[in-house]
Amino acid sequence: MGGDSGSQTPTDGAKWYELFSRGARDWLRHDEKVREAVRRHLPQAVAGGELISGGARTVRVPVRMFEHYRFRLRSAEERQGVGQGEAKPGDVFEDPGRTRSAGGKGPGGVGEGEVQLLLEFKIDDIVEWLWEEMRLPNLTPRSGPSQEQEWTRQGWDRRGARSRLDRRRSFKELVKRRGTPGAVPTFTDEDLRFRQLALRRRPAVRAVVFFLLDVSGSMSERDRQLAKSFFFWAAQGLRREYRTLETVFVAHTTQAWEFTEAEFFQVSGTGGTVASSGLRKVSEILHERFDAQSFNVYLFYASDGDNAVADTEQARAALAALAGGACFCGYVEVAAGLSRHLDTETGRLFADLSTAGANVGSCGLADFDDVWSAIRQFFTAQDPARAAGG
């Protein structure tokens, strides 16, 4: 740190300060830090209802600006200040500083009003972050017609259909051949290159995922929100992983209905809970539309677990039938705010099946933070025994 740093004199002829903006650089770093922090709490931050309404491929997350903390005195109920102007002792007037900082909490900083940022995230990016290595459990290649055929580009040839002429490639050939600069180049048939296509076959990953949601009266708004955000992220992530994934959305109370994806995330209902109705609807759709031989079948069921007692046996039978043919059945028990350890009617159904050796697993969802751990539990556990453990 010698004093002879003269070579650094900032007043050198070149306008060094016009080269870049330090303010913007440090601002971007702040932005990055905010994004990092948001990322860490993503399922929570982006579980809001408006997000799930679908349509837009981006989410807006409101965040507060970071504060670089310093020691500061606690805010006093009373503060003294000095003013200037026409005021006599005993005069009383409104405190304009107060109305400004009323929105935020605590002292609003050195005259700095609360500034909120709206960060925009692409849903695909979020899924990318969240969905590191997600796999559908027990996925098996199904034989028979369930093969994927795809034309892919593979090399070039000198002959081919006009429509597959690769002009860039052909031009390169021309340049290579031309040799003498300056001569006017003309294409010959020798130069032309055509894209070749090849038919690739691969064992298709044919899978259908049923999302079954209990929308009965006992599910509170928050419960439904929790369940839907679980479904939302599960669907987003699975779709990213498996392009040919089929999804079916079913909601039930005492009856069951199939919904489109967009409607499904809006659905709400009232009335009692009869799980078997939902399960039966699922197997109905399954048999109607999907060939159980050539499809990997998955079922994810979200409920608060309060099934009608009279329905227990029917539900058990329906579930057992489904689980028998399915690769995996996941049960998400939603209980906003409390953790009942899956000790409910429906919870026990799944637990019994699990001990009987079926590919089922369950997980409790008490908070938005759990959404991610539930997803992780279901989709990283290749080994069904581990999935059932939760």
Next chain:
Amino acid sequence: MEWRDYTARIEQLARESGLRFHPVEFEAVPDSFMMELAVYGLPVRMPHWSFGVRYIYQLIQRHMGHSRLFEVVFPGNPGHAYLAAGNGLAENVLVTAHVLGHADFSRNNLLFQRCQGQVSERIVEHAAQHARQIQQAIDTHGLERVEVVLDAALALEQHIDIDQSVRRPQYPQYTEPPKTLADDAFRRRFAALESASARVGTPDRRRAPVPPHPERDLLWFVAQYAPALESWERDIFLAVREESFYFYPVFATQIMNEGWASYWHARLLREAEFIPQQAYLDAIKCHSDVVRPVAADQQVALGLNPYHLGFAIWEHIVAAEGLAAAFAIRAEDDDFGFIRNHLTRELAAELGLFRYRARDGRIRVLEEDVNGLREAILAPKYNFGAPTVLVEKVQVDGTLELSHDHAADGRGLDLERGRKVLEYLYRIWRRPVRLHTIDAEGRALEIAAP
């Protein structure tokens, strides 16, 4: 005519009027750079995300039309003055005179002298050097690790001991040996006693505790005594501390310094006969905008304009005591002495200054009391504007114990922020960190990290 054509003549006039200053390099720079100067406080400074936050607030302010910067000046030899490229001729003439007032102040004021003696008169270059050094650290150790250091160091930016040297040595390792006792007949006889003689000749060298007394220079203490600090991390702490030594006089003489510069730009302009009439009128108009105490459309302001207050006090001093006295005061005082000695009751009444108490959204103007008024003006300036936090002790296991002098500050610390600062500090101290303060009811309270 361009403003530069006037610079030399204004400088000459200033010298003839008795101002003594180092040469100043003037440079017109774009508004965006002026804004960065305001945010960073120095033309080139270390990168840190917190400056980005301030930058955005500054951008917002500017878009709302709240602030406009005419100039930023850095003391030194030579001094550096940056003028907004958007200034008109009259504004720049005014600003040139203003800058010379600052240059005179920073060369002659003792507090400035002392701090510049410590930091050197080339703070701008030093800060650039620090920025480069930190950029190198980022290249070597990665942004994240450097950020951890800067988070802690910049959070403690105000916690320095200005009365110590920038290159302050470590504490003495041993306590002072006890005084040698007077050599008289009694002592000799006493020493001759058998049991006493055993003690004689064993020098009483005891290791001094660290710290030997409560220490307020937190940046220095961490740099010197953190149990597991790497040398590049220490360098960053010391770099931040050095910059704080530069910032302190700027902070502690703001009212005087701005007032002095305003006084001199007004006076020089009045005396500069070579300035065309129109430019003079425009400049005076600009002057009155700058030193206006209360916004044009308001009756009352709930804050002070340091330009106005300082300007008024200086005018009063020159009128009452003469220019020589004013020069002496500008050399010797800081804002504390300046306000206490020279803001008289009459002047306060003339300026319409009042004290108020704000509670539950209502503001109540208090009784006239010039002492109370002075202290209310100065209250935010104590201790570099930060709560008094002291190092009390380092435990055997390395735990750092801090205490907050709540008696001096009048109330406890903001706990949430306090904890966050301790978290920053913990990541650098690398042993537990604890801090004693009081809660809202005045009960003793300890916060800690981790």
